[in-house]
Amino acid sequence: MRFQRLRHAATLCFVAAFVAVPAAAKTISVKAGTPDANEKLQEALILAEPGDTVELGAGVWKLTDGLSLDVDNVTVRGAGTKDGEGSILDFSGQQGAGEGLLVTSDDVFLTNFAVLNTKGDGIKSKGANRIVYHQLRVEWTAGPKETNGAYGVYPVESSDVLIDSVYVRGASDAGIYVGQSKNIIVRDSIATENVAGIEIENSFDADVHDNIAAKNTGGILVFDLPSLPQQGGHNVRVFENIVSDNSTPNFAPKGNIVASVPTGTGVLVMANRDVEIFGNVFDQNGTANVMIVGYRYDHKDPNYQPLPKGIVVRGNQHGKAGYAPAFEGGAEIAAALGGAIPPVLWDGAGDAVVLDEVGVLSLNLPDAKTPRDQAKPTPVTLKGTPPAALPEIKLPASMEAKVQ
């Protein structure tokens, strides 16, 4: 086994040495503040060749249109994320495009710059395999507003995604959103004052760890939705995060699924299978630290599985929770239970194992179709034998090398 793995690693190195970086890799430096700065920046992103670095100087770009990158194996490196000294891409005056920066090529490394006040999403990458988001700031600087863009960082339909040391604030949907992707790590990042801090949606094989998800409406969401090209989300580990004070009133535009997330949600699992939540520190989540639910809207997708299955909650620290349950009937249940509901809330359908030494409230809804007004909330215990632990996510060595 060990030998096999070493041999695999050696093959990877060999491939990397001969394919990844052409001899003539160059650095294209672009400066902010010149009259044609925007066009020069976009031009650099178009003229870059595989192996090149586009280096953003310190300063502020006032961008009127979305930027895009479609060349494999390019690094976009700024001088920092802080106002006054970093490389700031300011989209306050944006006139077009659905996002600030769009990446559609493989092996791209984005590091050390800020994207502010985009009209739509902040940074989107689609079909961009082995993308690395590192030391970035994506922010709507006026804080929570319904008119802010939907997603801060938004990789979708990609294999091998690394989000490391990213800061996102103010997204009207999810700060860090990974959709319809495979093999994902989100770590060491901060998501604050978004509707959803971090969201893993319709995705397979993800580790979300060592992040801070604070002051969002909901801290960390693991969702699966019907009628999409990739569904059946599974194998997600949410561990060793700080998930606290997710008390921002929901400011998502109605209709979007996150508009239904109750204020004060820590971790919310909806309609996934095999999700492990362990070693997290929860505090001050007024609805629940952990919520496990089915997808309860009408749908016409025969292949869709609406229930949570194989959910494991173990070894978490639970601070204060459940004191302001922001769902219909929540206040009455809390009053009946002496002022607060237990920190773990399950709607009653699907299956979950909760080993944490805290109470669990079940709504006792037997399936996804039973309407919520038929809930019969009662405390339950969900102790049991959890399924085998999920494996750690490993990304290609070329990706980890970029952030060392």
Place this chain on the structure above:
Amino acid sequence: MKPVVAALAAALLFASGAGGVAPPAVDQALVDGDTMPPKLSAFGLFAGNDPARPVASFAYTLNTPLFSDYAEKHRFVSIPAGKKAEVADDGTIAFPVGTVIVKSFGWPDQNGGRPVETRLLIHRAKGWVALPYIWDADGRDASLAIAGRRVPVNFESPGGGAHRIQYGVPNKNQCKECHSRAGAIVPIGPKARNLVLPATMSADAKRRWFDRPEALKPAMPRWDDPASGSLQDRARAYLDVNCAHCHNPEGSASNSGLFLRWTDPVNVNYGIGKRPTAAGRGSGGMDFAIAPGEPDRSFLIYRLESTEPGIAMPELGRSTVHKEGAALLRQWIAEMPKASH
């Protein structure tokens, strides 16, 4: 507007006719090479570099065209001598390597009726390349603008109403965002079901440029001509041409699960009762892309009637609301039987 069309038609007749002078020729070596010339004139696509005198294998129009801020568009194709485009059974047209598809955009009140920009799609050995050229102020040549540009444009729309817009010439990547199938650039306009060849084009000329000209049957109606198709078919044609280049399983919007090709069934993945996926504020606070019978509760309409980035659809190439197109889709949705909730 009309004089430009007439001039173009005359020019095409001239180009395909047997004149006494050696006809101007496209620089095929440049087309086939791998450079991006800074000036459009280098390709020799226009006689005397006059946009009214294209050096074309043939010009074409579309039954239902993409809306681009009410721009008037002129389209032609240059195919290398001796080669032919192949029409597949599914209606796609495979143009040979060496083909250039040329599309010029202009407004009658702008630049004295001359085009503002000319976009090229060049089929090279390694694949299609998209290059945007903006016409210089003196109108004599056009300059490559691979990073795109905002150009101030003033015009009057057909229903009346003056518009002053910052027209967005797309950058090279944005060209690909629409012209993309499974990550590669492809032409999107010329398909057998929508392509219309000039009435004056002879059967011989058609056989010269197409392997199976008889397969070119424009099945899609004209979106704005009720005589050409039912309300639903005209709405479907409009959605195919304006949306489906991204909204298909291999396009830029594949992750949305909203698929709007002419061939797609009208069901949940066509937007009927479909909840937003990644629409963000594009949902406009509504639950469904299309709520049958209720255009005002259908965010597909909301997005078409917005010009605000982050809300507006299509995301590129539109700074003006296409009132007439939105009206068609409104009527289509209004006439659908309401869903029973």
